[in-house]
Amino acid sequence: MCPTCDASQQGVPNGTPAIPTSQNPPAINGTSSASNGLTNGSGSGHAQEHTPHNPRRQPFASVGDYLSNVSNFSIIESTLREGEQFANAFFDTDTKVRIAKALDAFGVEYIELTNPTSSEQSRKDCEIICKLGLKAKILTHVRCHMDDAKLAVETGVDGLDLVIGTSPQLMQHSHGKTMDYIRETALEVISFVKSKGLEVRFSSEDSFRSDLVDLLNIYSAVDRIGGVNRVGIADTIGVANPRQVYDLVRTLRGCVHCDIETHMHNDTGCAIANSLCALEAGATHVDTSVLGIGERNGITPLGGFVARMLTLDRDYVRSKYDLAKLKPLEDLVASAVEINIPFNNPVTGFCAFTHKAGIHAKAILANPTTYEIINPADFGMTRYVHFASRLTGWNAIKSRVEQLGLVMTDSQIKQCTAKIKAMADVRHLAIEDIDKKHQFQVKEQEMAAEPEARELDHVVEEQTKVLNGVVGEVDGREEKVEALNGEGVVVNGTA
Known part of the structure; x- marks a missing residue:
């Protein structure tokens, strides 16, 4: 027992306060429903798994502790x-x-x-x-x-x-x-x-x-x-x-x-x-x-x-x-102090909210909470779906096509995806590469015989324009978009 502690505050020997029972749980930071600070509001989406309005239990959530100050610091x-x-x-x-x-x-x-x-x-x-x-x-x-x-x-x-x-x-x-x-x-x-x-x-x-x-x-x-x-x-x-x-x-x-x-x-x-x-x-x-x-x-x-x-x-x-x-x-x-913000810096690193793998991109486009515990919009940041790589999936390409307001069938989008993946197998792709018409252009006679090829070339040109800084929609407002290394699809930062 700490010799200087107030015995009336100790509850049990060795200075350890009495542990509240499950029938009479203590109030934590003003609310008895808190569990180690996991009262995250009533909204859906990021970091909202454990709330009075959304009481889903997480098997690995922190154990409630009446001394915890994670919600009072x-x-x-x-x-x-x-x-x-x-x-x-x-x-x-x-x-x-x-x-x-x-x-x-x-x-x-x-x-x-x-x-x-x-x-x-x-x-x-x-x-x-x-x-x-x-x-x-x-x-x-x-x-x-x-x-x-x-x-x-x-x-x-x-x-x-x-x-x-x-x-x-x-x-x-x-x-x-x-x-x-x-x-x-x-x-x-x-x-x-x-x-x-x-x-x-x-x-x-x-x-x-x-x-x-x-x-x-x-x-x-x-x-x-x-x-x-x-x-x-x-x-x-x-x-x-x-x-x-x-x-x-x-x-x-x-x-x-x-x-x-x-x-x-x-x-x-x-x-x-x-x-x-x-x-x-x-x-x-x-x-x-x-x-x-x-x-x-x-x-x-x-x-x-x-x-x-x-x-x-x-x-x-x-x-x-x-x-x-x-x-x-x-x-x-x-x-x-003349330094760069590290690429892996939490929240503000340049790739903190960038998604590259095809299965990640598909899930993120459907529901951002699948691969994000933090909503980038909370920090005024924007997420990106990276598409210029061999790991891309056709869902990422489809998202860009829809943002451009173009009409393409799933079959055409998948053809576009296959071409990008094939090119990315040869070397690293940047928007400047895609901008070079010969890398996406097929032979003249094939273009004349294949309307889909002309549509593909049009999509690539339109993607290039947007990703090089043409006005785009971010978080519901029109503003100039800086593409991430010229390789990303800008996605609304709101969950």
């Missing part, structure tokens, strides 16, 4: 702090202001800034952003040191994020302090920050290589005595896996009454999964950065995290965040 967006530690990052004041405004427009609850003691310009930038009047609360990330705290509170921020290393490696080779020193210093600095009326979070650094008893003792002290708003767990080197994260957060949840923040690095590719597991175990706040940029290979990416949470509670996520602003936000940050 806040994002602490750290692009302007952790992201500034990205190897390629240089944010001048104007860029910082534009990123801060874009994050605020997206809807994040907190924006974290670089320690104002880092440089004179960092201090000035902090003051400038604090004066923008954003809806998001402005935090700054500082060392658990009185000098840092005194300067930070003068910048106008809404809160301070205090951090100090607690692992044996950092205590020996970084700051050289003992746990007793860390505890006393933390209480002193927290008391000072609280006296200024500001929010304060205390976080250990390298939490998953720290001694568990040390962690619980320091967290219990700052919660019970210091009165922090949040305690933080940081997987500073990306060593943790989801099970380890769940176990540590669940244990900590039984020892503190304040909120719990998590900061997950992506060295081993687990940042998003670890952030989700932390929420399932009772954490309340998640640190992110746009495109995951940060020290080494960064932390939990904002877009990927939001996409993950959207599949668990679509209505909740859509009510909090303006998802259509994600792509412009990522474009802004990618340009600022």
